Amino acid sequence: xxxxxLCVALFLISCGKSISPVDSGLENKIFHFxxxxxxxxxDPHIVTGVPEHHLITALCEGLVIANPKGGPNLPGVAQxxxxxxxxxxxxxxxxxxxxxxxxxxxxxxxxxWSWMRILTPSLGSQYPDMLYYIKNAAAYHMEEISNxxxxxxxxxxxxxxxxxxxxxxxxFIKLLSxxxxxxxxxxxxxxxxxxxxxxxxxxxxxxxxCNGPMQLKSWELNKKIVVEKNPFYWDIDKVQLNExxxxxxxxxxxxxxxxxxxxxxxxxxxxxxxxxxxLRENNPYxxxxxxxxxxxxxxxxxxxxxxxxxxxxxxxxxINRKQIVENVSQCGQKAAYSFTPPGISGYEPDTxxxxxxxxxxxxxxxxxxxxxxxxxxLEILFNTQEGHRKIALAVQQMWQQYLGIQxxxxxxxxxxxxxxxxIGDFQISxxxxxxxxxxxxxxxxxxxxxRGNNKTGWDNYEYDALIELANSQQDEVKRYxxxxxxxxxxxxxMPVIPIYTYVRQYQLSSDVQGWDPNPTDTHHPKFxxxxx
Amino acid sequence: MLQLIIKRLLVAIPVxxxxxxxxxxxxxxxxxxxxxxxxxxxxxVLKNLNEAYNLNAPLYEQYTDYMTNALVGDFGPSxxxxxxxxxxxxxxxxxxxxxxxxxxxxxxxILGLLAGIVAAVKKNTALDYIPMAIAMxxxxxxxxxxxxxxxxxxxxxxxxxxxSGWDSLPGDKVLPAITLGAAxxxxxxxxxxGGMLETLNQDYxxxxxxxxxxxxxxxxxxxxxxxxxPVLAFLGPAIAGLIGGSFVVETIFQIPGLGRFYVEAAFxxxxxxxxxxxIFFSALIIFFNLLSDIAVAIFNPQART
Numbered sequence: 001x002x003x004x005x006l007c008v009a010l011f012l013i014s015c016g017k018s019i020s021p022v023d024s025g026l027e028n029k030i031f032h033f034x035x036x037x038x039x040x041x042x043d044p045h046i047v048t049g050v051p052e053h054h055l056i057t058a059l060c061e062g063l064v065i066a067n068p069k070g071g072p073n074l075p076g077v078a079q080x081x082x083x084x085x086x087x088x089x090x091x092x093x094x095x096x097x098x099x100x101x102x103x104x105x106x107x108x109x110x111x112x113w114s115w116m117r118i119l120t121p122s123l124g125s126q127y128p129d130m131l132y133y134i135k136n137a138a139a140y141h142m143e144e145i146s147n148x149x150x151x152x153x154x155x156x157x158x159x160x161x162x163x164x165x166x167x168x169x170x171x172f173i174k175l176l177s178x179x180x181x182x183x184x185x186x187x188x189x190x191x192x193x194x195x196x197x198x199x200x201x202x203x204x205x206x207x208x209x210c211n212g213p214m215q216l217k218s219w220e221l222n223k224k225i226v227v228e229k230n231p232f233y234w235d236i237d238k239v240q241l242n243e244x245x246x247x248x249x250x251x252x253x254x255x256x257x258x259x260x261x262x263x264x265x266x267x268x269x270x271x272x273x274x275x276x277x278x279l280r281e282n283n284p285y286x287x288x289x290x291x292x293x294x295x296x297x298x299x300x301x302x303x304x305x306x307x308x309x310x311x312x313x314x315x316x317x318x319i320n321r322k323q324i325v326e327n328v329s330q331c332g333q334k335a336a337y338s339f340t341p342p343g344i345s346g347y348e349p350d351t352x353x354x355x356x357x358x359x360x361x362x363x364x365x366x367x368x369x370x371x372x373x374x375x376x377x378l379e380i381l382f383n384t385q386e387g388h389r390k391i392a393l394a395v396q397q398m399w400q401q402y403l404g405i406q407x408x409x410x411x412x413x414x415x416x417x418x419x420x421x422x423i424g425d426f427q428i429s430x431x432x433x434x435x436x437x438x439x440x441x442x443x444x445x446x447x448x449x450x451r452g453n454n455k456t457g458w459d460n461y462e463y464d465a466l467i468e469l470a471n472s473q474q475d476e477v478k479r480y481x482x483x484x485x486x487x488x489x490x491x492x493x494m495p496v497i498p499i500y501t502y503v504r505q506y507q508l509s510s511d512v513q514g515w516d517p518n519p520t521d522t523h524h525p526k527f528x529x530x531x532x
Numbered sequence: 533m534l535q536l537i538i539k540r541l542l543v544a545i546p547v548x549x550x551x552x553x554x555x556x557x558x559x560x561x562x563x564x565x566x567x568x569x570x571x572x573x574x575x576x577v578l579k580n581l582n583e584a585y586n587l588n589a590p591l592y593e594q595y596t597d598y599m600t601n602a603l604v605g606d607f608g609p610s611x612x613x614x615x616x617x618x619x620x621x622x623x624x625x626x627x628x629x630x631x632x633x634x635x636x637x638x639x640x641x642i643l644g645l646l647a648g649i650v651a652a653v654k655k656n657t658a659l660d661y662i663p664m665a666i667a668m669x670x671x672x673x674x675x676x677x678x679x680x681x682x683x684x685x686x687x688x689x690x691x692x693x694x695x696s697g698w699d700s701l702p703g704d705k706v707l708p709a710i711t712l713g714a715a716x717x718x719x720x721x722x723x724x725x726g727g728m729l730e731t732l733n734q735d736y737x738x739x740x741x742x743x744x745x746x747x748x749x750x751x752x753x754x755x756x757x758x759x760x761x762p763v764l765a766f767l768g769p770a771i772a773g774l775i776g777g778s779f780v781v782e783t784i785f786q787i788p789g790l791g792r793f794y795v796e797a798a799f800x801x802x803x804x805x806x807x808x809x810x811i812f813f814s815a816l817i818i819f820f821n822l823l824s825d826i827a828v829a830i831f832n833p834q835a836r837t
Contacts, residue, residue: 021701037796038613038796040612040613040614041613041614041615041616043614043615046614047614048569048571121576121580122580122583122584123580124577124580124581124583124584125577126567126569126571126573126577128577129574141576142576198584198614198615199609199614199615199616200615201615203615204615220788221616221621221624221625221788222624222625222788222789222792222793223698223700223786223788224700247786249696249786250783250792250796251783251784251786253680253784254695254696254783254784254785254786257680257683257684257687257688257695257696258695258696258786260688260695261687261688261691261694261695261696263694263695263696263697263701413564413799414564414799415562415563415564415565415568415799415800415801416562416563416564417564418564418568418569418570419563419564419565419568420563422568422572431570432570452572452573452574453571453572455572
């Protein structure tokens with residue numbers, strides 16, 4: 001027993017303090033990145049999540065890259081571009097130095113082939129609609145045409161790409177920083193499968209070829225993915241990091257402890273219960289950045305009671321959003337009075353949702369439910385997560401108090417929640433939407449009739465026509481004016497109840513430089529460095 | 533002995549088939565599908581995805597295809613992780629989970645047996661009450677509480693141990709092994725105490741003492757053989773439980789084991805991954821139970837039928 005205790009003690013002491021990854025990372029220029037969950041994969045045409053977004057931003061590059069400080073996209077593979085007078089034809093001049101990580105030239109034909117790939121129906125990509133703005137792209141994906149040469153993308157020469165749109169979508173350049181529009185290396189993809197092979201092994205270390213500032217070094221499932229500087233990257237002089245290590249830490253508390261122990265430079269999130277504490281303590285590592293996302297409640301407008309817009313407005317006007325962000329979510333979120341987050345690409349929605357229990361009560365009375373009498377019990381559907389439950393509890397309490405109606409909370413597993421939302425088996429459901437690119441269209445398009453993500457049954461054709469009209473405008477000011485009109489209709493009709501605008505809350509080591517807040521939370525590795 | 537092994541193996545086949553069949557149909561009955569996501573999937577895309585994974589075929593056809601392939605060890609591609617096969621993912625996570633379980637059971641056995649034997653020999657003294665009270669605490673304390681507590685003390689406050697990881701930093705296997713093994717150590721302590729107490733009252737022990745053997749020899753040579761039978765019987769299911777139940781510890785310590793794949797597969801409705809891991813864990817449980825029965829049979833001749 002004595003010897004055993006001695007051995008344990010010696011072992012523990014021998015483990016003593018060792019240099020932390022953050023400290024050694026400073027010397028070796030290795031960035032340790034808390035990346036949420038294990039990525040589905042690295043094929044930009046297949047994957048859909050945020051962890052994948054972080055990795056693909058490091059490994060690949062599109063025609064343009066997101067601006068690290070927010071605002072207009074910056075040149076990526078395309079060093080410049082021009083737009084025809086009618087706003088429909090974009091000509092991209094590719095950087096002569098742009099190369100794949102195996103040294104091959106990145107060509108215009110690579111983009112043509114890659115866009116054909118993502119639009120190939122049998123690939124089963126979940127993001128083909130990002131390219132639907134291109135002439136005949138939707139028709140090709142829907143198998144209405146079979147000849148890809150009819151799609152509005154062609155290689156004029158090795159380094160010139162011409163894209164023809166269905167109509168002059170002025171936000172087209174903005175969506176090109178999304179990874180689904182990136183090119184993939186044709187020979188590598190085809191060496192490991194066919195054009196529509198979802199399960200090809202071309203994304204494995206040793207096989208993977210892409211054109212970003214980093215290249216894939218190793219991938220240990222559920223442990224970490226290591227990427228290293230790509231010597232063939234066209235802007236290699238700007239890249240200061242030697243390696244980035246991405247850790248799939250799905251448990252928020254574990255990630256928090258890893259950060260505190262110096263194992264991570266940046267975390268994916270801050271545990272919800274810790275955020276108010278860190279705010280109170282003025283934790284110097286806590287970062288709360290703006291984010292293009294809205295937390296809202298979806299209303300099933302096909303429900304006999306909820307189809308009355310007075311009821312929907314009453315529900316919305318009796319929610320005290322300020323109280324929710326200050327006392328419930330408590331992590332710097334902003335109360336939302338529009339569906340589109342304010343300030344996105346200079347767009348300021350001119351809408352208001354007053355917190356007015358009296359007016360709400362009156363509206364409910366007009367709808368035939370004075371003091372909530374006769375109002376059937378409402379259900380709020382949400383997926384299992386403490387944050388959603390707390391907000392639902394607050395809303396339940398407000399509706400019961402101000403409107404006198406009974407509200408039941410329905411807490412389900414994520415997939416059950418999604419499936420119920422999809423088939424319309426809900427009355428009110430919690431929802432969130434993070435913009436794919438920095439433009440109000442990524443939000444307002446959602447609520448058009450027949451959009452898969454609308455899910456409310458609300459089909460307002462005046463709204464639809466306004467969005468269509470806005471999309472055809474080349475003048476940004478005029479376009480935003482029209483979008484504002486559409487937004488007003490949306491808020492007046494209230495098929496969705498905006499609650500708050502998301503923020504990105506995470507912890508960042510003070511060693512990290514060049515990590516600027518930006519609304520799409522895109523941090524291109526070439527702008528990031530480590531210094532103390 | 534051989535008869536026992538053959539009998540157990542023959543029973544294992546229908547058990548595995550029943551487990552696989554039940555799992556196959558139950559996961560398909562669960563609401564939600566593998567391709568549901570917050571960004572709605574258009575009907576066209578869903579159709580293409582279902583075609584890509586043979587989910588549009590009639591259910592009986594999917595079932596027969598799956599079972600035929602599973603028989604030769606092909607559990608199909610993961611729905612969640614395109615480009616990865618279920619077998620590959622199991623084989624990636626398994627060595628880690630086995631290693632973690634191994635360290636945990638070694639820790640549990642050493643600590644549990646020491647405490648149990650000492651408690652039995654020093655019955656009704658402080659050396660009995662204290663370890664048994666700690667054992668009771670160990671049984672009651674869930675891993676999701678013990679793990680973070682150990683991390684806070686040894687990882688963050690004392691900075692002796694890494695707070696997470698596996699094979700990345702020196703000493704990163706210590707805290708997970710202790711966390712996972714603690715509850716089992718407690719069980720083993722209680723079981724070995726009970727077994728030893730019963731054995732120490734047997735006539736042959738009295739005879740051994742009457743022969744003038746030292747107390748150490750009586751305990752470690754004669755009593756231990758009979759006293760440890762309950763522990764041996766417990767070890768088989770315990771190892772299987774350690775392997776199947778390491779999810780929490782793997783999550784707390786960021787360990788790339790099989791448990792995380794298993795639980796996440798259920799949340800993601802990754803049908804093939806759920807099936808593959810369920811069949812695999814079932815086979816492991818059967819295997820370790822068999823090992824445990826063999827060990828008991830070796831120590832206790834009465835159990836050899």
